[in-house]
Amino acid sequence: MKLLVTGGAGYVGSVVTALLLEAGHEVTVLDVLSAGHSDAVPDGASFVEGDVHGVGRVLDPSFDAVLHFAGRSLVGESVQDPGPYWHTNVGGTLALVEAMREHGVGRLVFSSTAAVYGDPPSQAPLRESDPAAPTNPYGAGKLAVDHLLAGWARAHGLGAVSLRYFNVAGAHGGFGERHDPETHLIPNLLKVASGEVEHASVHGTDYPTPDGTAVRDYLHVRDLADAHVRALERCVPGRHRVLNLGSGGGYSVREVLAAVRRITGHPVPVVDGPRRPGDPAVLVAANDRAREELGWRPSRGLDTIVADAWGFVRGRQEEGTAP
Ligand SMILES: NC(=O)c1ccc[n+]([C@@H]2O[C@H](COP(=O)([O-])OP(=O)(O)OC[C@H]3O[C@@H](n4cnc5c(N)ncnc54)[C@H](O)[C@@H]3O)[C@@H](O)[C@H]2O)c1
Ligand SMILES: O=c1ccn([C@@H]2O[C@H](COP(=O)(O)OP(=O)(O)O[C@H]3O[C@H](CO)[C@@H](O)[C@H](O)[C@H]3O)[C@@H](O)[C@H]2O)c(=O)[nH]1
Secondary structure, three states: OEEEEEOOOOHHHHHHHHHHHHOOOEEEEEEOOOOOOHHHOOOOOEEEEOOHHHHHHOOOOOOOEEEEOOOOOOHHHHHHOOHHHHHHHHHHHHHHHHHHHHHOOOEEEEEEEHHHHOOOOOOOOEOOOOOOOOOOHHHHHHHHHHHHHHHHHHHHOOEEEEEEEOEEEOOEOOEOOOOOOOOOHHHHHHHHHOOOOOOEEEEOOOOOOOOOOOEEOEEEHHHHHHHHHHHHHOOOOOOEEEEEEOOOOOEEHHHHHHHHHHHHOOOOOEEEEOOOOOOOOEEOEOOHHHHHHHOOOOOOOHHHHHHHHHHHHHHHHHHOOOO
16 A cells, blocks of 8 residues: 555654555655654655645545554643644644545544543543543543544545554664653653663552552554554545554553563662652553454563563664664
8 A cells, every 4th residue: 555654753653654664565754853753764665854734745646545643742741732732633633634535545544542531430441432531632632533533434434543542662673762851651761771860750659559650551562553554454434443552451650660670680760759640540451342343462561562662772872872
C-alpha cells in the first residue's frame, strides 16, 4: 500500500514506519518536527516537513491509507494551555479527514489513548464499552476525535480504527523514546541508570494499590506497531472501531523500578514524592477486542520492554548522540 504517516518522526510513528517498510509498504512521513527528529524517520520513507493542517498539499488520490500519530501529548501541558491541544489534536485531525475525503483516501488508523477513560471508578481492566470521562484536555481532545471519526465513517464511508494505547514503552530497530521534556516512567528511570541524572521521582506512594504506587499497563512498542499493521489491513469502509491496546496486566511504579535495577545493574536511586495531579491509581486494559478483531497478541513482557529501551539508550550513548 501507499501510506501517509503523520508524526512519523516521533517515537511511535518511527517504529510503525519501520515496520510498514519491512512489510513492503511505500511510506511518506509528514511531521512538523515540533517534538520529533528528522533522523528518526526510517531510511526508505519519504519525508515531508510540515504541519498536519497543510496535509492537503501532500495527500493525493494515489494514497491508500493514513496512519495518524501527529499530535501533542503532554497531559500537564494540556491542562495549563489547552488551546494548542484542541488546535493540533482535534483541528489537525479534522483537516486530515477533510483532505482524505477530498482525495478519496478511505482508510485511517488513529492514535487514541487510555486517557479518555479518565480516573475510572473501579480498578478492573478497562473495556472499550466502559464510560469515557477524560480528566484533562489531552484526553478530551482524543475522545472528541474518536467521535469525529465515528460520524465521518457513517456520513462519508471512511474506514477508521481508533487505537487506545495504554503505556507504550521499549524500543525497536534503533528507534526509541527521545521526548524532551521526558515525562514517562521507564525513560526517566533509564536516565538515572545511564548517569544522565542523579535520581528519579516516584509520583505518589499513597495509592490504594498493594505497594502504594500507581499501576499501569506497559505495552512494548513493537507489539503496538504490529497491531497498527493489522488494523490497517482490516479497515472496513463505513465502519469506525475502537480498540484498546494494552498487555492486559499491570505493574506498579516500584515493580517497574525493580525491573530497571535488575536489568541495568544500576541502583537507580529514587525520591518518593507527591502524586502527580490527575494520575489515576490503576489503568489496565481489557484487550480481548483487539485480540479477536485483529488476531493480535502482545508477546513481549516488562523485562523485554526495559531491556530494549535500555539497549536503545546505551546505543545512543555509544554513538555519542545522547543525552
Ligand atoms: N507514547 C505513549 O505512551 C502514548 C500513549 C497514548 C497515546 N499516544 C499518542 O500516540 C501518538 C504518538 O505518540 P508519541 O509518543 O510517538 O509522541 P511523539 O511526540 O514522539 O510524536 C508525535 C509526533 O507528531 C509531530 N507533530 C506534532 N504536532 C504536529 C503537527 N501539527 N503536524 C505534524 N506533525 C506534528 C511531532 O513532531 C512528533 O514527531 C500521539 O498522538 C500520542 O498522543 C502516545
Ligand atoms: O518520573 C516519573 C514518571 C512517571 N511516574 C509514574 O509512573 C506511572 C506512569 O507514568 P507515565 O509513564 O508518565 O505514563 P502515564 O501518565 O500513565 O501516561 C501515558 O499513558 C497514557 C495512557 O495510559 C497516555 O495517554 C499518555 O500519553 C502517556 O504519557 C504514573 O503513575 C506516574 O505517576 C513516576 O512515578 N515518575
